Amino acid sequence: MSYPRPLSPHLQIYKPQLTSVLSISHRATGIALAIGTIPLVYWFWAIAHGPASYELAFEFYGSWFGLLCLAGWSFCFFFHLANGIRHLFWDAGYGFELSQVYFSGWLVVAVSIALTGISWIVGLSCKGGCIYAI
Amino acid sequence: MPSNIKKANGSATGAHHWWVQRLSALILIPLSIWFVAALVRMPLSNYDELLYWFSRTFNAAGLLIMVIAVLYHAALGMQVVYEDYIKSEGVKLASIFATNFLAIFLGVIAVLSISKIYFLIG
Numbered sequence: 549m550s551y552p553r554p555l556s557p558h559l560q561i562y563k564p565q566l567t568s569v570l571s572i573s574h575r576a577t578g579i580a581l582a583i584g585t586i587p588l589v590y591w592f593w594a595i596a597h598g599p600a601s602y603e604l605a606f607e608f609y610g611s612w613f614g615l616l617c618l619a620g621w622s623f624c625f626f627f628h629l630a631n632g633i634r635h636l637f638w639d640a641g642y643g644f645e646l647s648q649v650y651f652s653g654w655l656v657v658a659v660s661i662a663l664t665g666i667s668w669i670v671g672l673s674c675k676g677g678c679i680y681a682i
Numbered sequence: 683m684p685s686n687i688k689k690a691n692g693s694a695t696g697a698h699h700w701w702v703q704r705l706s707a708l709i710l711i712p713l714s715i716w717f718v719a720a721l722v723r724m725p726l727s728n729y730d731e732l733l734y735w736f737s738r739t740f741n742a743a744g745l746l747i748m749v750i751a752v753l754y755h756a757a758l759g760m761q762v763v764y765e766d767y768i769k770s771e772g773v774k775l776a777s778i779f780a781t782n783f784l785a786i787f788l789g790v791i792a793v794l795s796i797s798k799i800y801f802l803i804g
Contacts, residue, residue, distance in 0.1 A: 575763060582756035589749070589788045589795075595736060596795035599729045606726065622718075629714065632707055639704060670722045677725025679735060 566653045574631045577624035584621045622667055627660040699758060706755040713748040737803035742796055749792040757785040 587609075594605035608614045634652050637643045643652055670678075720741070725731035735741055760781045768774040 578756075578759045579763060582760050585753055585756055585785075585788055588752075589792045592745075592749070592792050592795040595729075595732060596798040602729050602732075625714070625718065629711065633711065636704065636707060667718060667722050674723045675727065677728055677731060678723035679720065679725065679731075 566650060570631060570653050570656065574628065574635070577628040577631075580621065580624045581628055584617075584624070587617070619664075619668070623660065623664045626663040626667070627656065630656040630659045630663075699761070703755065703758045703762075706751045706758070709751045710748070710755060713744060713751065716744060717748055733799060733803050736796065736799040739800075742800040745796050746793060749796070750789055753785040753789045753792075757782050 591605055591609075594601040609618060634643070634656055637652070643649065720735070724735060736745070761778050764774050764777045764781075768777060
Protein backbone atom coordinates (compact mmCIF):
# COMPACT_ATOMS: atom_id res chain seq x y z
CA MET A 549 0.00 0.00 0.00
CA SER A 550 1.36 3.33 -0.96
CA TYR A 551 0.76 6.53 0.88
CA PRO A 552 1.03 9.92 -0.76
CA ARG A 553 4.30 11.48 0.22
CA PRO A 554 4.06 14.44 2.58
CA LEU A 555 4.36 17.68 0.67
CA SER A 556 5.69 20.97 1.88
CA PRO A 557 3.09 23.74 2.18
CA HIS A 558 1.99 24.73 -1.29
CA LEU A 559 0.77 28.08 -2.62
CA GLN A 560 -2.94 27.24 -2.26
CA ILE A 561 -2.74 26.54 1.47
CA TYR A 562 0.11 28.93 2.23
CA LYS A 563 -0.96 31.47 4.81
CA PRO A 564 0.53 34.81 3.78
CA GLN A 565 2.42 36.73 6.46
CA LEU A 566 3.32 40.40 6.41
CA THR A 567 6.98 39.49 5.86
CA SER A 568 6.44 37.35 2.77
CA VAL A 569 3.80 39.69 1.30
CA LEU A 570 6.13 42.72 1.63
CA SER A 571 9.02 40.73 0.17
CA ILE A 572 7.14 39.76 -3.00
CA SER A 573 5.59 43.25 -3.17
CA HIS A 574 9.10 44.75 -3.25
CA ARG A 575 9.75 42.73 -6.40
CA ALA A 576 6.35 43.44 -7.96
CA THR A 577 6.59 47.21 -7.37
CA GLY A 578 10.19 47.17 -8.63
CA ILE A 579 9.07 45.53 -11.89
CA ALA A 580 6.20 48.04 -12.23
CA LEU A 581 8.59 50.94 -11.66
CA ALA A 582 11.09 49.52 -14.16
CA ILE A 583 8.29 49.49 -16.77
CA GLY A 584 7.42 53.03 -15.62
CA THR A 585 10.83 54.30 -16.78
CA ILE A 586 9.48 54.06 -20.36
CA PRO A 587 6.66 56.64 -19.88
CA LEU A 588 9.04 58.73 -17.75
CA VAL A 589 11.59 59.00 -20.56
CA TYR A 590 8.74 59.53 -23.05
CA TRP A 591 7.72 62.54 -20.92
CA PHE A 592 11.27 64.01 -21.10
CA TRP A 593 11.34 63.39 -24.85
CA ALA A 594 7.93 65.03 -25.35
CA ILE A 595 8.99 68.16 -23.45
CA ALA A 596 12.19 68.40 -25.54
CA HIS A 597 10.34 67.74 -28.79
CA GLY A 598 8.08 70.77 -28.56
CA PRO A 599 4.68 72.03 -27.40
CA ALA A 600 2.64 69.80 -29.76
CA SER A 601 4.35 66.62 -28.50
CA TYR A 602 4.04 67.79 -24.91
CA GLU A 603 0.32 68.44 -25.45
CA LEU A 604 -0.13 64.82 -26.59
CA ALA A 605 1.77 63.48 -23.57
CA PHE A 606 -0.18 65.78 -21.26
CA GLU A 607 -3.46 64.49 -22.69
CA PHE A 608 -2.34 60.89 -22.21
CA TYR A 609 -1.31 61.40 -18.59
CA GLY A 610 -4.48 63.39 -17.91
CA SER A 611 -6.80 60.68 -19.29
CA TRP A 612 -8.48 58.30 -16.86
CA PHE A 613 -6.11 55.53 -17.97
CA GLY A 614 -3.07 57.80 -17.56
CA LEU A 615 -4.18 58.94 -14.12
CA LEU A 616 -4.84 55.34 -13.09
CA CYS A 617 -1.29 54.38 -14.15
CA LEU A 618 0.14 57.40 -12.33
CA ALA A 619 -1.83 56.48 -9.20
CA GLY A 620 -0.45 52.94 -9.34
CA TRP A 621 3.10 54.06 -10.00
CA SER A 622 2.99 56.65 -7.21
CA PHE A 623 2.07 53.96 -4.67
CA CYS A 624 4.70 51.58 -6.13
CA PHE A 625 7.28 54.36 -5.86
CA PHE A 626 6.61 55.18 -2.20
CA PHE A 627 6.35 51.51 -1.25
CA HIS A 628 9.57 50.54 -3.03
CA LEU A 629 11.32 53.58 -1.54
CA ALA A 630 10.19 52.87 2.04
CA ASN A 631 10.75 49.11 1.84
CA GLY A 632 14.06 49.70 0.05
CA ILE A 633 15.26 51.81 2.99
CA ARG A 634 14.14 48.93 5.25
CA HIS A 635 16.27 46.57 3.17
CA LEU A 636 19.29 48.89 3.43
CA PHE A 637 18.97 48.84 7.22
CA TRP A 638 19.01 45.02 7.08
CA ASP A 639 22.06 45.12 4.80
CA ALA A 640 23.78 47.26 7.44
CA GLY A 641 22.86 44.64 10.06
CA TYR A 642 20.01 46.38 11.88
CA GLY A 643 16.41 45.45 12.60
CA PHE A 644 16.52 41.65 12.49
CA GLU A 645 14.56 40.97 15.71
CA LEU A 646 11.13 39.54 14.82
CA SER A 647 9.33 42.39 16.60
CA GLN A 648 11.46 44.93 14.71
CA VAL A 649 10.80 43.19 11.38
CA TYR A 650 7.04 43.43 11.95
CA PHE A 651 7.23 47.00 13.25
CA SER A 652 9.27 48.22 10.25
CA GLY A 653 6.98 46.24 7.94
CA TRP A 654 3.81 47.95 9.19
CA LEU A 655 5.68 51.26 9.19
CA VAL A 656 6.47 50.76 5.49
CA VAL A 657 2.77 50.05 4.76
CA ALA A 658 1.61 53.13 6.70
CA VAL A 659 4.27 55.46 5.27
CA SER A 660 3.74 54.40 1.66
CA ILE A 661 -0.06 54.82 1.90
CA ALA A 662 0.32 58.20 3.67
CA LEU A 663 2.89 59.57 1.19
CA THR A 664 0.81 58.42 -1.80
CA GLY A 665 -2.20 60.27 -0.36
CA ILE A 666 -0.19 63.41 0.48
CA SER A 667 1.44 63.54 -2.96
CA TRP A 668 -1.98 63.35 -4.68
CA ILE A 669 -3.48 66.00 -2.40
CA VAL A 670 -0.53 68.31 -3.18
CA GLY A 671 -0.52 67.37 -6.85
CA LEU A 672 -4.24 67.96 -7.41
CA SER A 673 -4.30 71.20 -5.44
CA CYS A 674 -1.23 72.41 -7.38
CA LYS A 675 -2.84 71.70 -10.75
CA GLY A 676 -1.84 75.10 -12.11
CA GLY A 677 1.64 74.75 -10.66
CA CYS A 678 3.13 75.62 -7.28
CA ILE A 679 6.65 76.13 -8.63
CA TYR A 680 6.46 79.39 -10.52
CA ALA A 681 8.87 80.74 -13.08
CA ILE A 682 10.46 83.92 -11.79
CA MET B 683 36.31 34.42 -5.98
CA PRO B 684 36.57 30.60 -6.38
CA SER B 685 36.12 29.45 -9.97
CA ASN B 686 33.24 27.08 -9.11
CA ILE B 687 31.21 30.03 -7.78
CA LYS B 688 31.90 31.91 -10.99
CA LYS B 689 30.55 29.00 -13.00
CA ALA B 690 27.39 28.74 -10.90
CA ASN B 691 26.64 32.43 -11.28
CA GLY B 692 25.25 33.51 -14.64
CA SER B 693 26.83 36.93 -14.61
CA ALA B 694 29.90 35.91 -12.54
CA THR B 695 29.88 39.35 -10.95
CA GLY B 696 27.52 38.78 -8.02
CA ALA B 697 29.36 40.86 -5.43
CA HIS B 698 29.79 43.81 -7.76
CA HIS B 699 26.12 43.57 -8.79
CA TRP B 700 25.10 43.58 -5.12
CA TRP B 701 27.11 46.70 -4.35
CA VAL B 702 26.04 48.70 -7.41
CA GLN B 703 22.40 47.83 -6.70
CA ARG B 704 22.74 49.33 -3.21
CA LEU B 705 24.85 52.32 -4.25
CA SER B 706 22.29 53.26 -6.91
CA ALA B 707 19.56 52.78 -4.27
CA LEU B 708 21.37 55.18 -1.91
CA ILE B 709 21.74 57.78 -4.68
CA LEU B 710 18.08 57.39 -5.62
CA ILE B 711 16.70 57.98 -2.10
CA PRO B 712 17.32 61.77 -2.08
CA LEU B 713 17.07 62.25 -5.87
CA SER B 714 13.78 60.43 -6.38
CA ILE B 715 12.18 62.18 -3.38
CA TRP B 716 13.38 65.52 -4.80
CA PHE B 717 11.99 64.66 -8.26
CA VAL B 718 8.57 63.49 -7.07
CA ALA B 719 8.28 66.45 -4.67
CA ALA B 720 9.03 68.78 -7.62
CA LEU B 721 6.80 66.84 -10.04
CA VAL B 722 3.64 67.19 -7.93
CA ARG B 723 4.19 70.96 -7.67
CA MET B 724 5.18 71.53 -11.31
CA PRO B 725 3.16 73.75 -13.68
CA LEU B 726 2.31 70.70 -15.78
CA SER B 727 -0.35 72.48 -17.84
CA ASN B 728 1.96 75.42 -18.69
CA TYR B 729 4.59 74.33 -21.21
CA ASP B 730 6.72 77.50 -21.00
CA GLU B 731 6.93 77.45 -17.22
CA LEU B 732 7.75 73.74 -17.35
CA LEU B 733 10.61 74.47 -19.77
CA TYR B 734 11.89 77.10 -17.38
CA TRP B 735 12.06 74.56 -14.55
CA PHE B 736 14.02 72.17 -16.80
CA SER B 737 16.40 74.95 -17.85
CA ARG B 738 17.71 75.54 -14.31
CA THR B 739 21.20 74.04 -14.01
CA PHE B 740 20.59 72.22 -10.73
CA ASN B 741 17.30 70.77 -11.95
CA ALA B 742 18.85 69.52 -15.20
CA ALA B 743 21.85 68.07 -13.30
CA GLY B 744 19.58 66.36 -10.76
CA LEU B 745 17.43 64.88 -13.52
CA LEU B 746 20.45 63.55 -15.44
CA ILE B 747 21.93 61.82 -12.40
CA MET B 748 18.53 60.49 -11.34
CA VAL B 749 17.59 59.07 -14.73
CA ILE B 750 20.94 57.29 -15.13
CA ALA B 751 20.77 55.90 -11.58
CA VAL B 752 17.15 54.77 -11.97
CA LEU B 753 17.78 52.98 -15.28
CA TYR B 754 20.90 51.28 -13.89
CA HIS B 755 19.01 50.26 -10.73
CA ALA B 756 16.04 48.98 -12.77
CA ALA B 757 18.22 46.94 -15.16
CA LEU B 758 20.10 45.35 -12.22
CA GLY B 759 16.81 44.58 -10.46
CA MET B 760 15.24 43.01 -13.54
CA GLN B 761 18.36 40.86 -13.97
CA VAL B 762 17.82 39.37 -10.50
CA VAL B 763 14.18 38.62 -11.36
CA TYR B 764 15.21 36.85 -14.60
CA GLU B 765 17.92 34.87 -12.80
CA ASP B 766 15.42 33.70 -10.19
CA TYR B 767 12.53 32.72 -12.45
CA ILE B 768 13.83 31.85 -15.94
CA LYS B 769 15.16 28.30 -16.19
CA SER B 770 16.53 28.35 -19.73
CA GLU B 771 20.03 29.85 -19.80
CA GLY B 772 19.51 31.15 -23.34
CA VAL B 773 16.22 32.92 -22.58
CA LYS B 774 17.75 34.30 -19.38
CA LEU B 775 20.77 35.80 -21.15
CA ALA B 776 18.60 37.14 -23.98
CA SER B 777 16.27 38.82 -21.45
CA ILE B 778 19.20 40.41 -19.61
CA PHE B 779 20.69 41.60 -22.89
CA ALA B 780 17.37 43.03 -24.14
CA THR B 781 16.77 44.80 -20.81
CA ASN B 782 20.24 46.32 -20.76
CA PHE B 783 19.85 47.45 -24.36
CA LEU B 784 16.48 49.06 -23.56
CA ALA B 785 17.97 50.76 -20.48
CA ILE B 786 20.85 52.20 -22.52
CA PHE B 787 18.43 53.31 -25.26
CA LEU B 788 16.13 55.02 -22.73
CA GLY B 789 19.15 56.57 -21.01
CA VAL B 790 20.48 58.08 -24.23
CA ILE B 791 17.02 59.47 -25.15
CA ALA B 792 16.62 60.95 -21.66
CA VAL B 793 20.11 62.51 -21.57
CA LEU B 794 19.63 64.01 -25.06
CA SER B 795 16.17 65.36 -24.19
CA ILE B 796 17.14 66.90 -20.83
CA SER B 797 20.32 68.38 -22.38
CA LYS B 798 18.39 69.73 -25.36
CA ILE B 799 15.97 71.63 -23.13
CA TYR B 800 18.85 72.89 -21.00
CA PHE B 801 20.95 74.20 -23.90
CA LEU B 802 17.94 75.53 -25.80
CA ILE B 803 16.49 77.55 -22.95
CA GLY B 804 19.31 77.79 -20.37
